[in-house]
């Protein structure tokens with residue numbers, strides 16, 4: 001296994017990430033001062049809850065949390081370990097983890113985070129993702145899904161980057177914001193029919209830092225058809241990554 005020795009390409013070097021003190025386990029990413037400014041409301045449903053937190057009912061009822069999934073692509077399956085689609089046509093990533101299904105209230109929360117934008121949702125959503133991957137081995141490198149330059153200009157921040165920062169801090173894994181870049185603007189995947197999404201992102205990414213021999217994990221908010229993560233995973237494997245995994249907050253079932 002190759003070891004990353006040149007961390008200059010990282011905006012947050014691994015050594016910095018590792019020196020961050022262990023935060024409070026229940027609310028790792030929200031300072032007491034910030035929490036004091038937030039209303040005592042569940043960030044998902046508005047019911048009474050600790051400031052900046054998700055209420056116990058929302059946690060319990062989160063759709064698809066803990067359900068049986070294909071270990072490669074994370075679509076819900078009845079019992080098989082790997083779904084038929086992944087058996088027939090294995091993707092470039094070896095495994096996927098999702099915290100829950102892309103359904104209410106998680107879809108609404110992610111939309112509010114991105115388009116509100118409501119950054120008070122970042123910490124609870126990152127905690128949801130961290131909880132889903134807690135038993136997984138930490139990768140050599142966490143790589144957030146890059147936004148297109150146009151989307152980044154319009155939104156002002158990349159939710160995948162912000163989620164990845166919090167997850168990296170929590171699991172103490174190196175984070176690279178410089179590895180994956182968009183080479184060109186693509187039409188928003190959500191604006192296209194499913195059968196055109198793979199073509200839309202083909203050749204869209206470049207790998208800009210050494211990844212040879214590394215186990216890389218991609219972080220994104222939502223995985224729909226998987227076309228975007230497949231293209232980035234393919235790019236990273238072509239650059240020599242030993243393994244690529246995918247961690248997302250929410251997964252929509254794949255249309256057949």
Ligand SMILES: [Zn+2]
Pocket residue numbers: 042043044045046047054055056057058059
């Ligand atoms: Zn709630």
Ligand SMILES: [Zn+2]
Pocket residue numbers: 070071072073074075082083084085086087
């Ligand atoms: Zn699958």
